[in-house]
Amino acid sequence: MLNLTRIAPTPSGFIHAGNALNFILIYTLARHTNAKIELKIDDIDQNRSKDIYIEDIFETLKWLRLDWDLGACNKNDFLKNYSFAHKQKILFKVILSLWRKNPDIFYACKCSRKGINGIYHGDCIKLNLELEKEKTALKLHVDNDSNIILRNRYVNIYSAFGDITLWQKEDFCSYQFASLFLDEDHKTSLIVRGDDLFNSTALQLYMARLFGFENFLQTTFIHHMLIFDSNGSKLSKSNGSNSLASWRKNGKKPNELFQKAAQIIGVKEFWQVNTKEDILTCKDELDMFLRTNGQKVSSAF
Ligand SMILES: [Zn+2]
Incomplete structure (x- = not known):
């Protein structure tokens, strides 16, 4: 329906x-x-x-x-x-609760957007940084084995996007997560x-x-x-x-x-x-x- x-x-x-x-x-x-x-x-x-x-x-x-x-x-x-x-406050709460449920794949990242150059496969996951306004973004680690198939087309998320930003360093929700969450909600x-x-x-x-x-x-x-x-x-x-x-x-x-x-x-x-x-x-x-x-x-x- x-x-x-x-x-x-x-x-x-x-x-x-x-x-x-x-x-x-x-x-x-x-x-x-x-x-x-x-x-x-x-x-x-x-x-x-x-x-x-x-x-x-x-x-x-x-x-x-x-x-x-x-x-x-x-x-x-x-x-x-x-x-x-x-809606930023609600989105932040949702993201924090997902972080609690998935502690191994969420991490704070201090890299600047410019340095990342679109696709991020960085090392911050090993650093165990705090999430700090204006200093770090919150990212989701993506596995190599991350294919999504829709009909006969497929996308490997790891090579197309690298790790995904959920919360921006500038202290607002990422477009991708906000759009997804509201459609889900x-x-x-x-x-x-x-x-x-x-x-x-x-x-x-x-x-x-x-x-x-x-x-x-x-x-x-x-x-x-x-x-x-x-x-x-x-x-x-x-x-x-x-x-x-x-x-x-x-x-x-x-x-x-x-x-x-x-x-x-x-x-x-x-x-x-x-x-x-x-x-x-x-x-x-x-x-x-x-x-x-x-x-x-x-x-x-
Ligand atoms: Zn980083």
Whole structure:
């Protein structure tokens, strides 16, 4: 049963066409299956999150005419009631209790992010350091034998990520853990992401298996294709020219985003699609898309 899915943008830049495509796919799959939609704005990285980008998320959803069932209804409601800033204490408690249960694989690490260079296979595990604000991060040791298999694709967590940061040195929860824990806690049953997040999914599944997060292990995942810019690069939030805020400013309508979503879903005459309602009439295509792209992970272990 698909009960709950979520639209989960990060407010660290203006929303672009690729994000909107993801929102449309989530929306249409949810309404087709009667799953509820939660708006889960991931402002975990408080240094990069900005009010103007939170506002932009609400403006974009309004422009796309996509509604949701749970979560904040506007920027002020979000900042007051839903921001991760209010959840840091709970997340820290959860992480400490997991540390108590897994003392041999958790450790404090003093290496700087720059020194780590993305993938960390460091030695701090041997040093037995204290966890200290601004001085150490809390890490999870990953074994060499750490394959996660989703359908016919697999990721070795050890070589893709190395040891995983759970709590940042700057004293906030890591994106990967916070995102995972809230999906576990809210019992999210359908997660729809761009294909660039396939490895992230694998990483979160690795943690979910280790920590016994049974809800997350039952989630259905869909990783969809991305939109590229005219140079063939992935759209990036930092590139303002791609932003939908600039589309709106120029009076551009979102029709082509709905067409692209319809094309991905497998609607034959996708160029005739203009709205969410048009996609929702394509029931067979939506069923087929879910059947052929839904990755159920419980069978993967
Ligand atoms: Zn270290």
